[in-house]
Amino acid sequence: MxxxxxxxxxxxxxxxxxxxxxxxxxxxxxxxxxxxxxxxxxxxxxxxxxxxxxxxxxxxxxxxxxxxxxxxxxxxxxxxxxxxxxxxxxxxxxxxxxxxxxxxxxxxGRDGAVVGLGTGSFAARKSGDAARAVGGHGLRLGDEASGAWLGRSALSRALHAAEGLADASPLTDVLLDRHGGVAGIVGFARDAAPADFAALAPEIAAAAGGDDPHAVALLREGAGYMRRALSALRWAPSEPLSLIGGLGAAYLDWLPQDMAAAHVPPAxxxxxxxxxxxxxxxxxx
Amino acid sequence: MxxxxxxxxxxxxxxxxxxxxxxxxxxxxxxxxxxxxxxxxxxxxxxxxxxxxxxxxxxxxxxxxxxxxxxxxxxxxxxxxxxxxxxxxxxxxxxxxxxxxxxxxxxxGRDGAVVGLGTGSFAARKSGDAARAVGGHGLRLGDEASGAWLGRSALSRALHAAEGLADASPLTDVLLDRHGGVAGIVGFARDAAPADFAALAPEIAAAAGGDDPHAVALLREGAGYMRRALSALRWAPSEPLSLIGGLGAAYLDWLPQDMAAAHVPPAxxxxxxxxxxxxxxxxxx
Missing domain, CATH: 3.30.420.40 (ATPase, nucleotide binding domain)
Structure with a gap:
């Protein structure tokens, strides 16, 4: 050869x-x-x-x-x-x-945007020869909308529900039960890696499908972050948008209409x- | 004796x-x-x-x-x-x-409530023989309104400003400059202890006094958390309220009117x- x-x-x-x-x-x-x-x-x-x-x-x-x-x-x-x-x-x-x-x-290879939604998250867009990404940065300061972010946020909400700062929901009830209440959740979070938080994400997405108010609020908040990230990248609804990563499909039902209409499955x-x-x-x- | x-x-x-x-x-x-x-x-x-x-x-x-x-x-x-x-x-x-x-x-020893605002945070209330606290739980899931929470939140906002997801402000500019941009902030946050984030809090409080929009938003969000915590504890504006800890004084200007009116310096x-x-x-x- x-x-x-x-x-x-x-x-x-x-x-x-x-x-x-x-x-x-x-x-x-x-x-x-x-x-x-x-x-x-x-x-x-x-x-x-x-x-x-x-x-x-x-x-x-x-x-x-x-x-x-x-x-x-x-x-x-x-x-x-x-x-x-x-x-x-x-x-x-x-x-x-x-x-x-x-x-x-x-x-x-076409122009358009992707949002990566796994344990972490990012958004990226290609336009001609230029390509740019925003987000990621890890769970401590970023990774908004990601699986780790969803899991950590749901545990915070469970603590708020346990202490009366928020209403309880089926999701917060099950998280508190499984972890052994407030002290159990705090202990779990102290040692949890991002992947440990992200392991809760499929359950949160399923709860959103069942109209759990906390889960719905989180998926909407995640979609709102994606909207801001895509705006920063100057993505326009006329361009294709793919959600990729393990959680991409979970967000499809929660996208604003123009983002949902632009969605194409990853090639x-x-x-x-x-x-x-x-x-x-x-x-x- | x-x-x-x-x-x-x-x-x-x-x-x-x-x-x-x-x-x-x-x-x-x-x-x-x-x-x-x-x-x-x-x-x-x-x-x-x-x-x-x-x-x-x-x-x-x-x-x-x-x-x-x-x-x-x-x-x-x-x-x-x-x-x-x-x-x-x-x-x-x-x-x-x-x-x-x-x-x-x-x-x-009197009835009333306190909010503790140092590196971490908590709210507590005493009514007769009963005393109860909410919050705390550490920075990963909680400590809302605390010094560590303020510092971490300001760094997240600086990343958003650098990438066009939020407007820049004098505070986000100075945080990005000092840490060496996005990569510097991400590196700092990866190894930072809560006390390292909290070290930024006095600067954030000072920026809020100078009407920096990000700093003002954070102190208002922190005060909003305190309101929810005090509601969960069934605190009433007729009872005294003390803000204690290193950041207590920094929040006084940002409290809702009823909370500000009830405030007494810690005895x-x-x-x-x-x-x-x-x-x-x-x-x-």
Whole structure:
């Protein structure tokens, strides 16, 4: 085979990393653990080198010169992108933030916007050559509308209900019962990771479907945040909008009418998006 | 001296512990480090035994039989109060939650309500023999209106301002500048303890005095939370209300009119309150 005919795509994030090599003779994929280059640079690089090494072995080829797009969680600035690029055994690597590939994959390269709704959250929009994202930032200050945010907010409301600062609802009753009241919820929250809060999100979405007032208020608040984020990105209702991530579908019933009307199911995954970006990068070289 | 004429008061909390022994020949006081019996039982007990030992040495007396009231952070249920009581070298110890002594001290034993506004927050009310508190619970799910909540909320607003989800203000500008933009704020928040967020609160209160729209919105939101907490406690505007803690004074300008009209400066400290409760306990034996 001629070197350069193969391209590499990587989707590296907090929940796992997916590697793909696409060439004339077919594709190989590899799945490994999480890789966040901001919170654990060395650990993430081990995962990335390991994944690239497995692709090369599976392909039976040297991939050093293959054009690659790596879309990675934690690429918060150009400096960290450079550090990643220098640390990889690739000569033609494009390092992107993870949202960039998710946007590209969901809209299959078209202009429009996505809102990512998993344990965390972000909103992103592409218009011609420009792409921009807002949000994310983690649960302490951000990740509004995300699964972790929904779970934490519902537990706060359960405390308010237990102490008479808010009305009780079936959702707050069940949260208090299951955790053993106020002290149990406080103890759970003290040690909970964002994923632990997010584990409550499907139940909250189901409660909203059953008209639980606290759950409905939270999903409406989350949708309101998305509206503000999309406004900041200058998204217009004439453009397609995809909700992606595990909680995307849960929010569909709670979107304002113009956002619901613009919604299109995601065309592909972040790995598909990274592959598009890798082919684009190959064409530009 | 006749055993039993002396009483002991202890105010043990997250920022330090104060010990007082009051007797016919005068008072002695001791100050030691923090003691939270929920988050660090053994460490808190070391502080408490140490303080009681120092009081006994300073008094030159055996205090085993002296009536005592210990008002302690982290007394979340009767079980932990019992554990503390059994672990102390005191035969007549009343173990209370820390808010109980703060309420007693601020209102000098009268009926009424207090809102505690330091790094964390709580609201409490006494009516006859009944006293009850709501709130607190830590920054993850609660502590609304507190210093930590103000600081964290202002940083979230600064992120929104930087990304176009909210208007900028002098406060959001200065927070972004000082921390080095969005990435700097996110990095700060990832490792910040509640006290680190609370360190921003005086600046936020000052900005509210200068009509900064974000700061004003936060202090109004905090005051709104206090209103809900006091309603849950069935506080009536005919009763006195004290705002206590480092941020109490900062909120005075932002209270609804009925709450402002009911405000009385705190009559005394939590240690004064614990001493009142110890004398009451002595009378009941």
């Amino acid at each position: 001629i070197p350069g005919e193969r391209v590499i795509a990587v989707d590296g994030g907090g929940s796992g990393s997916r590697f793909l090599c696409d060439g004339p003779a077919g594709r190989v994929t590899v799945e490994l653990g999480p890789a966040n280059v901001y919170t654990d640079f060395d650990g993430a690089l081990r995962v990335l080198r390991d994944g690239l090494g497995q692709l090369a072995r599976d392909m039976g080829a040297d991939l050093t010169f293959a054009p690659a797009c790596l879309a990675l969680a934690g690429v918060i600035d150009a400096g960290i992108a450079d550090r990643v690029r220098r640390a990889l055994p690739l000569r033609h690597a494009r390092i992107e933030e993870d949202w960039r590939a998710a946007l590209e994959g969901a809209l299959d 592909g995954t972040a790995l598909d998006g990274a592959l598009r970006l890798a082919h684009e990068f190959r064409g530009q070289r | 006749i055993p039993g004429e002396r009483v002991i008061a202890v105010d043990g909390g997250g920022s330090g512990s104060r010990f007082l022994c009051d007797g016919p020949a005068g008072r002695v006081t001791v100050e030691l480090g923090p003691a939270n019996v929920y988050t660090d039982f053994d460490g808190a007990l070391r502080v408490l035994r140490d303080g009681l030992g120092q009081l006994a040495r300073d008094m030159g007396a055996d205090l085993t039989f002296a009536p005592a009231c210990l008002a302690l952070a982290g007394v979340i249920d009767a079980g932990i109060a019992d554990r503390v009581r059994r672990a102390l070298p005191l035969r007549h110890a009343r173990i209370e939650e820390d808010w109980r002594a703060a309420l007693e001290g601020a209102l000098d 005394g400290t939590a240690l004064d309150g614990a001493l009142r409760l110890a004398h009451e306990f002595r009378g009941q034996r």
